Amino acid sequence: PSLLLRERGHFSPARYFVEEVITGYDETDLYKTWSRANAMRSPQERNTRLENMTWRIWNLARKKKEVEDAKRLKRRLETEKPRTDATAEMSEDLFEGEKGEDAGDASVAYGDSSAGNTPRISAVDKLYIVLISLHGLVRGENLELGRDSDTSGQVKYVVELAKALSSCPGVYRVDLLTRQILAPNYDRGYGEPSETLVPTSFKNLKQERGENSGAYITRIPFGPKDKYLAKEHLWPYVQEFVDGALSHIVHMSKIIGEEIGCGHPMWPAVIHGHYASAGVAAALISGALNVHMVFTGHFLGKDKLEGLLKQGRQTREEINMTYKIMRRIEAEELSLDASEIVIASTRQEIEEQWNLYDGFEVMLARKLRARVKRGANCYGRYMPRMVIIPPGVEFGHMIHEFDMEGEEDSHSPASEDPPIWSEIMRFFTNPRKPLILAVARPYPEKNITTLVKAFGECRPLRELANLTLIMGNREAISKMSNMSAAVLTSVLTLIDEYDLYGQVAYPKHHKHSEVLDIYRLAARTKGAFVNVAYFEQFGVTLIEAAMHGLPVIATKNGAPVEIHQVLDNGLLVDPHDQHAIADALYKLLSDKQLWSRCRENGLKNIHRFSWPEHCKNYLSRILTLSPRYPAFPGNEDQIKAPIKGRKCIIVIAVDSASKKDLVCIIKNSIEATRKETLSGSTGFVLSTSLTMSEIHSLLISAGMAPTDFVAFICNSGSDLFYPSRAGDSPSTSRVTFALDRTYQSHIEYRWGGEGLRKYLVKWASSIVERRGRTEKQVIFEDAEHSSTCCFAFRVVNPNYVSLLFQKYSASWLSFCLYMHSMVC
Secondary structure, eight states: OHHHHHHTTOOOHHHHIIIIIGGGSOHHHHHHHHHHHHTOSSHHHHHHHHHHHHHHHHHHHHHHHHHHHHHHHHHHHHHHHHHHHHHHHHHTTSOGGGTTTTTTOHHHHHTOOOOSOOOOOOTTOOEEEEEEOOSSOOOSSSOOTTSSTTSSHHHHHHHHHHHHHHTSTTEEEEEEEEEOOOOTTSOGGGGOSEEEEOOTTOOOHHHHTOTTOEEEEEEEOOSOTTOOOOGGGOGGGHHHHHHHHHHHHHHHHHHHHHHHTOSSOOOOSEEEEESHHHHHHHHHHHHHHTOEEEEEOSSOHHHHHHHHHHHTSSOHHHHHHHHOHHHHHHHHHHHHHHOSEEEESSHHIIIIIGGGSTTOOHHHHHHHHHHHHHTOOOTTBOOOEEEEOOOOBOOHHHHTTBOTTSOBOTTSOOOOOOHHHHHHHTTOSSTTSOEEEEEOOSOGGGOHHHHHHHHHHOHHHHHHOEEEEEOOOOSOGGGSOHHHHHHHHHHHHHHHHTTOTTTEEOOSOOOTTHHHHHHHHHHHTTOEEEEOOSSBSOOHHHHHHHHTTOOEEEESSBTHHHHHHHHOOEEEEOTTOHHHHHHHHHHHHHOHHHHHHHHHHHHHHGGGGBHHHHHHHHHHHHTTSOOOOOOOOOTTTOOOOTTTTOSEEEEEEOOOSOHHHHHHHHHHHHHHTHHHHTTSOEEEEEEOSSOHHHHHHHHHHTTOOGGGSSEEEEGGGTEEEEEEEESSSTTTOEEEEEEOHHHHHHHTTTOOHHHHHHHHHHHHHTOEEEETTEEEEOEEEOGGGOBTTBOOEEESOGGGHHHHHHHSOHHHHHHHHHHTTBOO
């Protein structure tokens, strides 16, 4: 059949090769092979060779996919087994009637159940909330959405969230922390240390609450001062941001405390990180201040990695080099560990995206949530509380402009059309036709080219409607990123190929505030909004279209499915099927009853996605968390540690089976740094796996004074002691060791405890030495050297130690514990 097609001029192996095969293989090698085959002089022989090469590559690609699928299955089984075991353990001591009680209750797994008493928010509450979003261009007004890939929906979301929260009763102050940008070619406003955000429902809150109340963008300087950095290049500077953010939060907490007259600092109720890099920062800040952390992932790294690998255009190493994807995934795992609450937009995000991570598993989370509700023991296991709260949209001032019949309010005073309308209409030969509107950045995953193909190849649709593409703001295509330039060039090529001049609008510039006017224009022409992205994380544009009474055609992959279940204001399509896209658009625009019903449903149900609704759910979750504050010891509890006042600390971290060797190493270390310690500004800290009593005996037997050291880290880091002398004179005094209680409470946070010990004992009993038919256990619990936060084990045969470390490394054991949701 392919030969017949080629003879009739409808088949080109070269084109098929480039469009269908090259996307799934290494482009450089394929191009070389293709060039050699294409150099044949005879067209028939050239086409035959190219076709044969295509089939060979298809077979290789199929084999490669089989190998990758096998590896992926092996990895999944390795992950699922410990999770299955842990889930079974969680069910062991439930009462018989309770084991299946929550099996179908997703709210128990995610913590988003509305049942029970929801805490009420009142103006009496004085909440201080800190939001963190590090990347992109963040300012309160005239957002430059689409200027680059980092200034996108997340920037709009965090700014509007800060404004909306500050309008709520009980919220005193909201700080949105981001990066200060002093780079040339960027607005000076991005370099201002602070910017006041004006809530949409603004009233003079400062007089009612206080001078420092409200919402603010606070810009922390970190990284190169004169350079704008993409999010992939911010990782080395996150610690620098944390230092600046801590200073600001501590300072502001004291000011708020003085302002409201509570007599002590007003610490943040939560530190809320947005995206992976901000999640790391939030984890470090919340840990330092002992306050709760909330996390929103936005677009998750593992999901992106899976998608890029399936495309086959880049290897895992190339993807990591471009997107720093492994660092991002590691940060998301850390954020899972540190968070009390993780906010997701949809159920799909939890079940299909977060479920890919080692730190979360739906079934185990369900069991843990059920046990927490009953007050049962979780054996040291922990998973954050997943909460589904869709993003909000500010639309209250716009709903009244439309009646439920689909017309604008005829009683509203006449006004001039917005300038952006004429900017769009100038593209059209017949501007009276319904307008199909797409608002998306020119990225491959947004699938704009398929939309243009669907429109161009369906003549009835072209005769019925016009198409408008809002693809961000741009200058010359040559100045755009390679990816965006390629998409835009493809769109322009398709417009020319299908001769769509006079039927497609693609303006170069628009203001952020004009996007709402563009929705209004599409609604006035009785048009439709379309989003056919290959996958949509949430799709705020779908909500914005609905709030303007605009029916939608949306992708069936991702969050739009759940939005459609609520709004029921359009049709879902397969983004890969351009004929289905064209048919759905034609059906919606040609059937006036269907169009009116979709519009009416959208306007009737849109309140479910309002900012007040979002904030109500958000604050109700926060208020369920028990208050936590920095644990600063009082004067009577402060330890007069000799470590204070030292300018330099030298830590001697050493362990040895021979006590003689251990003493020798300690003495040599002290002697090697004797010159640096003569001034008295340098102190020594000894860190070992020994207990405090063993360290004391060892130093005395070696003729060394314990007071030569300013601190002792004992039991493999589980205890911290400070030495001091008790007595009137050196001759009669004795050395005492004071335990650091603050450090103790710090490491006990989410410590696995008895559950962790039981798992390790079970693991140790499984390590046996086989001699013939007999098996002998080689690892035993060492209760004598164990403590509350340190579980020690001894190996019977010392010769077996090296083999154990080869097979069971510390990272391997840590991974196994992590798979069981245990922290160590």
